[in-house]
Amino acid sequence: MSTTGSQPLPLPSRPGVHPVDGGVEVAVHAPGATAVWLCTFDGEHETRTPIPASDEGWWSGLVPDVHPGARYGLRADGPWDPASGQRHNPAKLLLDPWARSIEGDLTYDPAVYGHVVDEAGEGDPAVRSDLDSAPFVPRSVVLDTAFDWGDDAPPAHPRDERVVYEVHVREMTMRLPGVPEHLRGTYAGLAHPVTIEHLQALGVTTVELLPVHAHVDEPHLVDLGLTNHWGYNTVGFFAPHAPYASNQDPHEVLREFKGMVKLLHAAGIEVLLDVVYNHTAEQSVGGATLAWRGLGAGTWYRLDDEGHDVDVTGCGNTVDLTEPVALEMVLDSLRYWVQECHVDGFRYDLAVALGRGEDLGFDPEHPFFAALREDPVLSQVMHVAEPWDLGPDGWRTGQFPGAWAEWNDRFRDTVRDFWLADAGALSxxxxxxAGVREIATRLVGSRDLFAERTPLSSVGFVTAHDGFTMADLVAYDDKHNEANGEDNRDGNDHNRSWNHGAEGPTDDEVILLARRRSVRNLLGTLLLSAGVPMIASGDEIGRTHDGNNNPYCQDNEMTWLDWDLDDERRDLLTTAAHLTALRREVPVLRDHDESVIGWYDEAGEEMTEETWAQDDRRTLQLxxxxxxxxxxxVHGGLGEVELTLPPLPESAGEGTxxxxxxxxxxxxxETTTAPATETVGPLSLRLYTS
Known part of the structure; x- marks a missing residue:
C-alpha cells in the first residue's frame, strides 16, 4: 500500500467515480468523516489518494492517472460513535454507492465487519475492529459506458396490451435446448433467438427481471452452502450482476446487459427491472460493513435513538428515503438504468418502505413519489409497486399515487380461494x-381497491417467484422448505392450495386430469380479467419446485426451467398462447368502465341483491x-350446471x-356457435364472444 503525495484538485462533480480526461472525478458523501480516500488497486497493491472535503458533507476532487478498468474502493475515517450511527473505520474498504461495476466475491472473514467479531460473525457492535477488509471484499470498477444503441427504441406498449412475464435471468435458459452452453443462464441467453421465440409465441410483451443489481449472499446461506439465488440483497444499485454475464470482463458485463435490452426491444419486448431500494446487503448493525454504513449509517438508514436499525423490511436495515442523499442515490440509479441501459420501467420490492415518512407512516405524497411524477425521464416509464412491507400497517394495496401500477395480492388470493381452497373444502x-361476489370484483379490475384509478392499475397475478408455482398449487396442500435447510410447513390457509386428493406426484389419472383443469382455470382467470396480467415464468409449461414454497436459495435444477415437455405440458403452453391471443383480440376483456358490464346467473337472468348474497353460489356470467x-x-361447483346464456347486447346486432x-x-x-342452453362441466371457465 502507498499514499500519493499530491492532493487532487477540488471541484463539483457527479456522485461516484467517473472517467474524465486525465483521470477520474470523485464525489463521496460522508458527512461525519474526517478523511476520505480513493483506493486504487494494481493486483493486491493499494494506492490511497486523499479526497478533499467539499460542501454539505461531500468529499470531491479530480484524481489523475486513473482510467477505465481501474479497480477501486473507498476508505473513510472519523468518529466511532455507534449510538449516533457513526461507524467510521479506515480499516474497511468500501464499495462506491454509485459504482457502475462491481467485481469479485465477498468472504465473510471477521475483517469485513466494522466491529470485532469471532469466526462465526458474533461480537459486540460497539467495539471497532482494526482488521483490514480489503482482501475479502469486492472492488468497484471505473467504466467507460459507451455503447452503440443503433436505432433502439422502447416498444412502448399501451398498458392495456401488456402481458408481463416475471423471469429470472439464470432460471430461464440454464436448461433451454438451442441456447449454446456458454450462454445459458446469462443476459445473452435471455436474448437468444430461441428464448425470444418462446416469449413471442406465448404472447409476452414485457419481461420483468428478478433483481439484476449486483448482490451477495447472506452469511447464514454461505454457512449452509447455499446462495441468495433471487438476488434481493443488493451491494450495488448501478452495477449489473456480473455472474449473469457470459464474459466476466467488467466492460463486457455492461455491454452484454445492454445488448440483451437492445435485442429484446428489437423483438418488441419491454424490459422491467425488479429493484430492491428498501434495504441493502449490510443487514443490521451486527452485519458486515461494505459501503453505506462505513460512510455514515445515519445518512442512509433509518436508525433509532440508540443507533440501531429500524427494520421494516425483514432484512436487517431500511434505506431512509426521507434523507436527501439516499433519495438522490435511488433517483440517480433509476435514471441510469433508463437513460444508460434503456430499460422500460421498474417493479419495486417492498415499495411501502420507500414511501414511509419521518414517523414511519405511509405517505402517497412522499418526496420519492413526487420526484418520480415530476422527473422528465422517470415520469415516462412504468412503475409497479409491491404494495406491502413488514412495517406498521404494511399492506397498502390500492394506495399508491397516480399512474403507479400495483401487484394485486387480493386478485391472487381470491382466484386461489375460488378455484382451489374453496373447491377443496367442498370436495x-x-x-x-364464499359466494361469487369477491371473484366478480377481481374479474373486472378490483375497483374496490383502485377507486377512481383505471383497472389497469392492477397487476393481476396468481403466482410469482415467491410461493408455489401454478403446478404446485394444485398438487400440494403444505409448504415444503426442507430443501432450504429448514423445516417450515404451513397449512392450506397460507397457500390457498388444493392437492386434489393426493399430496405431490401421483399416477392417478383422475387426479391428474383434475389438476390440469384447475391450472387452466387459474391461467384463464388471470389472462381473461381486466388489468395487467403477470405470468410467473414456467407456469405456461407446468413448472414445479417439487413443493418448495420458498426456493430463494436454490440455484439448481429445482428452480431452472425444465424444457423437456411431454404432451400435457405442450398442451398447456398451447393453451396459454391461445389465451393471450384471445386477450389481444377482445379488448373489452382488458379494460372497461362499469357501463359495459352486465352480471347474470346460470339461468341467464340478471343478478339481484338476493342472488349476489347467496354464499353457496358458485356460478356467474359476466x-x-x-x-x-x-x-x-365462471362455474366453481363440483357438479355440472345447466346454463342459459344471456342475450347479446343490442349493439352487437343480430347473431349468437x-x-x-x-x-x-x-x-x-375450434370456435363453435353456442346453443342458448347447454351443460357446463364442473370447475370450469368459459369465454364466448359475439
Whole structure:
C-alpha cells in the first residue's frame, strides 16, 4: 500500500467515480468523516489518494492517472460513535454507492465487519475492529459506458396490451435446448433467438427481471452452502450482476446487459427491472460493513435513538428515503438504468418502505413519489409497486399515487380461494361459504381497491417467484422448505392450495386430469380479467419446485426451467398462447368502465341483491359490451350446471354467442356457435364472444 503525495484538485462533480480526461472525478458523501480516500488497486497493491472535503458533507476532487478498468474502493475515517450511527473505520474498504461495476466475491472473514467479531460473525457492535477488509471484499470498477444503441427504441406498449412475464435471468435458459452452453443462464441467453421465440409465441410483451443489481449472499446461506439465488440483497444499485454475464470482463458485463435490452426491444419486448431500494446487503448493525454504513449509517438508514436499525423490511436495515442523499442515490440509479441501459420501467420490492415518512407512516405524497411524477425521464416509464412491507400497517394495496401500477395480492388470493381452497373444502364436504361476489370484483379490475384509478392499475397475478408455482398449487396442500435447510410447513390457509386428493406426484389419472383443469382455470382467470396480467415464468409449461414454497436459495435444477415437455405440458403452453391471443383480440376483456358490464346467473337472468348474497353460489356470467362483445362464464361447483346464456347486447346486432375457449379442453379447439342452453362441466371457465 502507498499514499500519493499530491492532493487532487477540488471541484463539483457527479456522485461516484467517473472517467474524465486525465483521470477520474470523485464525489463521496460522508458527512461525519474526517478523511476520505480513493483506493486504487494494481493486483493486491493499494494506492490511497486523499479526497478533499467539499460542501454539505461531500468529499470531491479530480484524481489523475486513473482510467477505465481501474479497480477501486473507498476508505473513510472519523468518529466511532455507534449510538449516533457513526461507524467510521479506515480499516474497511468500501464499495462506491454509485459504482457502475462491481467485481469479485465477498468472504465473510471477521475483517469485513466494522466491529470485532469471532469466526462465526458474533461480537459486540460497539467495539471497532482494526482488521483490514480489503482482501475479502469486492472492488468497484471505473467504466467507460459507451455503447452503440443503433436505432433502439422502447416498444412502448399501451398498458392495456401488456402481458408481463416475471423471469429470472439464470432460471430461464440454464436448461433451454438451442441456447449454446456458454450462454445459458446469462443476459445473452435471455436474448437468444430461441428464448425470444418462446416469449413471442406465448404472447409476452414485457419481461420483468428478478433483481439484476449486483448482490451477495447472506452469511447464514454461505454457512449452509447455499446462495441468495433471487438476488434481493443488493451491494450495488448501478452495477449489473456480473455472474449473469457470459464474459466476466467488467466492460463486457455492461455491454452484454445492454445488448440483451437492445435485442429484446428489437423483438418488441419491454424490459422491467425488479429493484430492491428498501434495504441493502449490510443487514443490521451486527452485519458486515461494505459501503453505506462505513460512510455514515445515519445518512442512509433509518436508525433509532440508540443507533440501531429500524427494520421494516425483514432484512436487517431500511434505506431512509426521507434523507436527501439516499433519495438522490435511488433517483440517480433509476435514471441510469433508463437513460444508460434503456430499460422500460421498474417493479419495486417492498415499495411501502420507500414511501414511509419521518414517523414511519405511509405517505402517497412522499418526496420519492413526487420526484418520480415530476422527473422528465422517470415520469415516462412504468412503475409497479409491491404494495406491502413488514412495517406498521404494511399492506397498502390500492394506495399508491397516480399512474403507479400495483401487484394485486387480493386478485391472487381470491382466484386461489375460488378455484382451489374453496373447491377443496367442498370436495371434503365442508362449507366454503364464499359466494361469487369477491371473484366478480377481481374479474373486472378490483375497483374496490383502485377507486377512481383505471383497472389497469392492477397487476393481476396468481403466482410469482415467491410461493408455489401454478403446478404446485394444485398438487400440494403444505409448504415444503426442507430443501432450504429448514423445516417450515404451513397449512392450506397460507397457500390457498388444493392437492386434489393426493399430496405431490401421483399416477392417478383422475387426479391428474383434475389438476390440469384447475391450472387452466387459474391461467384463464388471470389472462381473461381486466388489468395487467403477470405470468410467473414456467407456469405456461407446468413448472414445479417439487413443493418448495420458498426456493430463494436454490440455484439448481429445482428452480431452472425444465424444457423437456411431454404432451400435457405442450398442451398447456398451447393453451396459454391461445389465451393471450384471445386477450389481444377482445379488448373489452382488458379494460372497461362499469357501463359495459352486465352480471347474470346460470339461468341467464340478471343478478339481484338476493342472488349476489347467496354464499353457496358458485356460478356467474359476466357480459362485457364491446367490439367484439365478451361473455365469461365462471362455474366453481363440483357438479355440472345447466346454463342459459344471456342475450347479446343490442349493439352487437343480430347473431349468437360463439364458444372460444373452455377450461375443460386439454388444448384449444375450434370456435363453435353456442346453443342458448347447454351443460357446463364442473370447475370450469368459459369465454364466448359475439
Amino acid at each position: 371434503r364436504g365442508e362449507d366454503s361459504g 357480459r362485457l359490451e364491446g367490439d367484439p362483445c365478451a361473455l365469461l362464464v 354467442w360463439r364458444l372460444r375457449w373452455d377450461s375443460a379442453w386439454e388444448r384449444p379447439e
